Amino acid sequence: MSATAPTSGPCPCGRTDRRDKPIAYAMCCGRHVEDFEHAPAPDAESLMRSRYTAFVLERGPYLLATWHPSKRPASIEFEPGVKWLGLDVRSRSVLDADHAEVEFVARQRSSTGAATRLHERSRFVREADGRWYYLDGDLQTPG
Template identity: 55%
Template sequence: MSRAVSLCPCGRSDSRGRPLALAACCGPRLAGDAAPDAEALMRSRYTAYVLGDEAYLRATWLPDTCPPDLQLDPATRWLGLEVRAHRQIDADHAEVEFVARYRVQGRGARLHERSRFVRDAQGRWLYVDGEIR
């Protein structure tokens, strides 16, 4: 008997181009493992939006910039993620540019953002803010 493997919503693939399972990609981050870099954190945050995991989004957001109410809309259907660039500025600062496609009330839309990340004193990457493009 074969078990269906849940693919990771972030769309990351292995060296052969095969999509990674959630358990081998963003799953460990959502369970509490630290992201090794800003791109991995950004991908796991996208996955958290797909899964409606507000607690993870708050835990990985710089407290100074985290809004009091995230207003996650359960009717939003996230359709895919494309990472366009990951730039390490210095040891503790990075940027990730991405496009996320989604559907709300039957209408397709896309979010194109350049996100800023910072590494905190414990070495964890945190989302700071983003510039919508």
């Protein structure tokens, strides 16, 4: 069952404005997650943030649509009872006009209460249609 989208309040991705105030879901990732066809993410970081938000809200169709077709799984499953606790974008690198990387840490708590951190350097590609897609990523180990 899909989680309900926040109609008001801050975006799950945690993005803030110039005054360090949280940006509302509808003005941030919501426009991409709720209307992928007409409002694709404008850059790799925005796509990564919207994909995190889609995990929080359990929006499988959005996650699959934004996965590059060469790496896209047939389906996506969500672990029951997972609570996403926050996202920290560590770095962003524009490699060229059509390739970028974003390093992030996403924190979650399982239904059993165990806290985990997903630290990944993700690769993104922009295709001829102008849309950015998640290609793949390398998990980073604590060190």
